[in-house]
Amino acid sequence: MESIKNRRTIRRYKLDEIPNYLLKKILKTSFKASTTGNMQLYSVIVTVDKDMKSKLSPAHYNQTAIQTAPVVLTFCADFRRFSKWCEERKAVPGYKNFQSFMNATMDALIVAQTFCTIAEENGLGICYLGTTTYNPQMVIEALKLPSLVFPITTITVGYPNEHPNQVDRLPIESIIHEETYKDYTSADIEKYFSYKESLPENQKFVIENKKETLAQVFTDIRYPQKDNEVISENLFKVLRQQGFLD
Amino acid sequence: MESIKNRRTIRRYKLDEIPNYLLKKILKTSFKASTTGNMQLYSVIVTVDKDMKSKLSPAHYNQTAIQTAPVVLTFCADFRRFSKWCEERKAVPGYKNFQSFMNATMDALIVAQTFCTIAEENGLGICYLGTTTYNPQMVIEALKLPSLVFPITTITVGYPNEHPNQVDRLPIESIIHEETYKDYTSADIEKYFSYKESLPENQKFVIENKKETLAQVFTDIRYPQKDNEVISENLFKVLRQQGFLD
Numbered sequence: 443m444e445s446i447k448n449r450r451t452i453r454r455y456k457l458d459e460i461p462n463y464l465l466k467k468i469l470k471t472s473f474k475a476s477t478t479g480n481m482q483l484y485s486v487i488v489t490v491d492k493d494m495k496s497k498l499s500p501a502h503y504n505q506t507a508i509q510t511a512p513v514v515l516t517f518c519a520d521f522r523r524f525s526k527w528c529e530e531r532k533a534v535p536g537y538k539n540f541q542s543f544m545n546a547t548m549d550a551l552i553v554a555q556t557f558c559t560i561a562e563e564n565g566l567g568i569c570y571l572g573t574t575t576y577n578p579q580m581v582i583e584a585l586k587l588p589s590l591v592f593p594i595t596t597i598t599v600g601y602p603n604e605h606p607n608q609v610d611r612l613p614i615e616s617i618i619h620e621e622t623y624k625d626y627t628s629a630d631i632e633k634y635f636s637y638k639e640s641l642p643e644n645q646k647f648v649i650e651n652k653k654e655t656l657a658q659v660f661t662d663i664r665y666p667q668k669d670n671e672v673i674s675e676n677l678f679k680v681l682r683q684q685g686f687l688d
Numbered sequence: 689m690e691s692i693k694n695r696r697t698i699r700r701y702k703l704d705e706i707p708n709y710l711l712k713k714i715l716k717t718s719f720k721a722s723t724t725g726n727m728q729l730y731s732v733i734v735t736v737d738k739d740m741k742s743k744l745s746p747a748h749y750n751q752t753a754i755q756t757a758p759v760v761l762t763f764c765a766d767f768r769r770f771s772k773w774c775e776e777r778k779a780v781p782g783y784k785n786f787q788s789f790m791n792a793t794m795d796a797l798i799v800a801q802t803f804c805t806i807a808e809e810n811g812l813g814i815c816y817l818g819t820t821t822y823n824p825q826m827v828i829e830a831l832k833l834p835s836l837v838f839p840i841t842t843i844t845v846g847y848p849n850e851h852p853n854q855v856d857r858l859p860i861e862s863i864i865h866e867e868t869y870k871d872y873t874s875a876d877i878e879k880y881f882s883y884k885e886s887l888p889e890n891q892k893f894v895i896e897n898k899k900e901t902l903a904q905v906f907t908d909i910r911y912p913q914k915d916n917e918v919i920s921e922n923l924f925k926v927l928r929q930q931g932f933l934d
Contacts, residue, residue: 443717
């Protein structure tokens with residue numbers, strides 16, 4: 443529990459490589475995580491090669507983490523391996539649909555997070571790249587992902603070369619609902635978000651971005667509606683292309 | 689790493705309750721997990737009340753796990769709290785779309801799995817109920833989930849009252865791809881799935897279901913195409929109803 447309690451996302455890594463046996467041991471252990479009907483609907487693409495990192499990097503807007511990490515892992519929803527097995531065994535797979543994509547997405551994320559927890563327990567640092575679903579077609583091309591395989595998230599991993607402050611979290615009573623969902627009043631929002639808004643690093647963030655409130659930094663700059671809509675449309679397009687919306 | 693290595697899904701629980709301080713401590717620690725832009729796009733609904741469990745149970749086909757677990761947790765994708773904050777802060781939220789649903793889904797699953805890892809480390813047993821996305825509208829009604837909140841997965845948790853064998857996993861070389869996706873040949877499928885097919889418990893499964901192959905148990909009985917298609921259509925309907933496909 444301690445390593446999770448003290449964790450922080452790491453975006454700068456030492457030059458040291460991750461020993462192959464350690465990487466494989468962590469991956470193997472993470473595959474013990476729960477999976478839908480024990481189907482293991484995921485694949486992990488391991489990127490170590492410099493040229494391959496250069497190919498992947500633009501899909502992630504050349505973030506620091508992908509530039510300096512010794513290892514980049516792309517966790518994919520994968521119904522292909524399972525479907526191929528069915529075809530080899532006189533069974534007709536029926537997984538070219540959204541529900542199957544959701545099952546495989548869950549499997550991929552459960553394994554990804556299990557990997558992260560064990561990696562951190564072993565002194566490694568990780569960073570999730572949310573950009574994977576922004577530019578899935580670029581990731582698909584770089585990693586040669588065939589139909590019924592979809593990149594869900596990317597994790598950079600290596601030995602930490604920074605020790606950033608832990609970032610804030612909302613009070614737990616704002617996240618946990620007893621028995622039924624308790625909707626948020628204006629007073630609740632005030633109570634739950636005031637600490638976050640009071641932090642010097644967040645106030646600096648507002649000033650740097652020339653905004654009036656911290657929320658505006660999110661809605662106007664970091665996650666604006668227009669971008670979300672373009673990405674959403676593209677996601678459906680690529681889901682169809684990869685065979686999950688037949 | 690040891691508790692993950694030795695884990696098994698637990699579906700039968702002792703009558704002992706989980707002390708509230710322990711449950712809250714585990715949840716609080718799990719909220720340290722990575723989250724998209726530190727937005728924490730999730731809510732956790734805690735079900736302890738017997739009547740509430742009875743209400744939830746049919747959505748999960750009255751599985752043993754939900755009948756005997758002292759605590760049931762429904763992890764939801766939640767863009768509502770964040771959007772309400774935006775509205776209170778002169779910011780216009782733009783999160784009624786599929787990309788935002790995917791971000792919140794990832795956040796919910798990353799936290800759910802972190803919870804499971806810590807719970808198991810503390811001697812508790814867990815079971816994921818994949819049925820949450822089968823009958824989302826029943827879960828939404830029981831837990832009174834408003835728009836921009838969507839139930840992603842349900843975890844039952846309690847002290848184990850069984851010690852099942854660990855289930856098999858595919859060889860790691862069938863999951864890991866070096867640099868690019870290596871597609872599966874017939875020979876690969878043979879190599880990777882033969883161990884699973886040789887296990888007495890899986891052979892028994894084939895006979896009990898009067899099938900010719902193990903794969904047919906999945907395609908014809910457990911996860912048939914027809915069901916997947918009905919569930920997919922319903923998922924889009926409920927996603928729209930909850931405001932994520934505006």
